[in-house]
Amino acid sequence: MPRLDLVSDHLHPQAERYTSDLVKRRYSTRFNQDFDPSAPPPVPAVPSVGKYAPAERLPPARAAGAAPNFDPKALHDPNLVPDQYVAGTLGDATENQIRDFQDQLRSYKQDASTKLQQNLLQNRTQFIKISKEAEKLKSEMRALRNLMSELKTNTTALRSASNKGEGGPDLGEMSTGLSKRDKRSSVADRTALWNSQMQALYKSVEASQKFLPNAPGRHVVQNAGPWIELDNATYKARRAMQIFLLNDHLLIASRKKRKTEGPIDAKGPMSKMVADRCWSLLDIEVVDMASTGESSGGRNKLADAIMVRGGGQDSFIYRTEKPEDPEKKTLLLNVRKAVEELRKGLRSEMEANNKARETINYFASRDPGLLQKTELLETLSDVKDMLIEVDGKQQNLRWVESQMDELDIDIAVQEIEPAVARVEKLRGLARGLKNNVVAVDFINFKVEERCSKLGTVLIRELKTTHNEQSKTRRNVSWLTRLGFEDRAREAYLAARSDTIHKRARQCIFQGDLHLYIWQISFVYFMVIHNTVKCFQGCFPPPMMSTCVKWAKQEVEAFNSVLARQLSSTEKGGEVWKTCIDRAKEHASMLSEAGLDFTDLVGRDVDEQNSQQISAPAGDVGLGVAS
Template identity: 30%
Template structure:
């Protein structure tokens, strides 16, 4: 201080003092902000440490058990003799060390079952969404959350989030009738591997919010304190990581089970090839399954899972085709590869469902439709693709028909109806012809066309022939417009005029008969009302008879 302020005056000294106070205030505010920001992480880390303590104790028990078993084997001078002559000491030592862990596992399952039972009692309808499953247990619940509308940000309902080791349950808070108490009702439940939890940045309109994405649906939740939000995000991440690790372990076990039949078959093929070397007959030797193929088949499930998740359907179909080509080369002994084929069929089913959802979209362009159909054909699911496509087109035609409004003019309505139906049928025929090249699948499409024509004929009969007040000119105009639109199908190779003629023939016949009866009735009425008198019944010769009636009947 003497070196800094030795040669300054009073004003400079006061300015230096003010700068020191400002620096002190700034440092204090920064320190306070750092404490607030790190406090939540400190709390979460403390809970993580407490969880790690229990894991370390369990790991220590496992290590002690392993050490005792290892020691018991080392103490045996002759391991085979000890096993054959007196296996009791080793069995007793292993049993004594395993009993506590087995008992601990049974106790944990009992605790988990009690947790779920308590959850079912406290939250109405939770047992339906959250049935019992082994090792399913509650991790933590978060009660101070409110569900918001994703677009308007308006509060929908107060909720409580219950996080389990494999899923998350959302329960809404509702008031009881005739009471001020609040009851919890289970609203929805999501599996952790099928949702995405993301933090939402604070804005002027929204604070302390997070977003949960489940397929195409988004849900927004908000809490009062930022500590609650950070605690939920960190806990979900920890549980998700644990779930991912367990799934990786299960996949590794599944790979071992998949590789086992492949390795067995490879050993058998090698044995056969060695046995037949003396013959030197290349026509009787079986091809060997290369180690690279074994490794590639073992990694195939993971690759297909990723491709389906990121919607790389072209790569997924190519991988399945390659796997089928590899497996087809060993068709002489198919029993060894049943496990691999079943797993491939499982992913083929999952892939076809994903492609089918896209194929069911009524807004697909022709190029997108052909691409999806091509994938299904390569998978050997042409029939499935045809049924999905035709069902989608039926829905489009039905929806377009419902959009037509009937304003009283039958001729105009039938013109619009025929235009919509026959145009969509023609477009469907063009798409189908360019995508499905196999003629054996044409019968299913013709059946679909007949169904659409039958539906159109039913609507036509109801609107035209079902009304007795229409004259023949209106009916003729409706039939003419229908025939003109139906003739457009000839451009795509369909001529269905004979079908319409067969359907309308009976109604037209009834119409002619009814018209004849009405005409005869009117004629009889005119004759009865007409008064005439015959003057003479003799031969009239060349002169005309005279009647009192002004009407002359021929």
């Protein structure tokens, strides 16, 4: 900002210096007038005073009458010295030129302030635009991440299909690798199939339900068949095992021989399976022992083995019973797929939770008043991404926020008509969303909050310009469209009452009671007349009863003032009659507005005098005759 205030502070001392200069010149030229030979020798020349000489850095003196040059660039100089700048610019300027220069400085200061305000508004608009672009980029990056995840899943599925083509494994009766006949498109059929698989698992493996209680979506991925558990140190066989892979767990069951107390049933199985260990797939690591390099010369020991590492330090080694059994490859592949699916589900759940928190933080940070609407915030977080139809297009709630940004800008720069039109548009949009209660509540909450701010601005403007009918009609029209016609009516009538009281206080009693009553009655009834005429042109007809009631109250207030002024006069006397006649004469002008309060003027004045009713606090105080 240019240093305008510093420069303008030095203009007045410069003018004093110039006046002093003129006085010195006048006195220095009076001695040689009316030359007289007998007079003594002339007074010697006044020596030059060094401290009054102009400094070398000042610009050369301009010709008489030349206007000072205003250089805006000099005011932007951070090394500007106001004293030197004023002395150099206004050294030979007249008083009028100094005033013109000062006016130029003030005008330049006002222009700079206007530009600063415009830059502030422009920066705010650009900031909102950049925020929208950033939000759009964020959603595009989220979509790209989902596409990359789907690409990875498809690639894994293709690799799995190629491995199946090489080995051609048989997953067994309890595997979910469904045949063409068993492939279902119905979610209900698939759920029923998974339930039957779990029931078969509970029936064939004892104590399996203790490790794997029935849960929605849990199902058997692969029955990996018989395995042998090896000792970790010696790699010797310990016991026979059976491995079952589920979508979220790995179950190890030991095979034990049945006790033969009675005759042996040739059809029944000679062994039973008992659940021994069970891990969550996210808590373990399944390692192919063929790639560890620990089978030096021991192909038959570890080439067909896997190691299961638990969350702690424990690890277990299992080997297939048949060499080169394809169950091992299939099991490792299915484990990787199941783990990937679990992690993908966790990421999706985490993203959904983060998105819910982002939704709450986004809306709450933009509108702190929304924090009081706890139920609405919780509903918004549960809905995740709500879409509404606007002009045939699907929009989310962020679009509503962008409309609120535009509405805030219109209110800030006093663009009332676009702001009112936008409020009407959003209200119409909310009325059209009959089946979306959450969106309706959200839009109504946002709109009503901005509408209240806009109504406050218009009410303040209405009170300021209530004496101008065109502006009053415009403001009342806006307030009516916003639904604030009652507030507009009350604000307008209150402003007119204040005008009556203000004008009445300006009428001062100076000894002439007739003149004072004439002035007071003219003020009251002229303002009432103008108010009624303006009210008829600005407000809808159903509200006219309120204006008539207000006019009657003001007439009664005038009667209170009249009673106080006539309290010291004789009733029916000449003074009394003259004052009453003048008041009724002015009251007759209300007939032009469709009101006839002539008979009401002066009514019950005697009763008010006898009861000593004092005027209201807002009525006339300086005009009391007593």
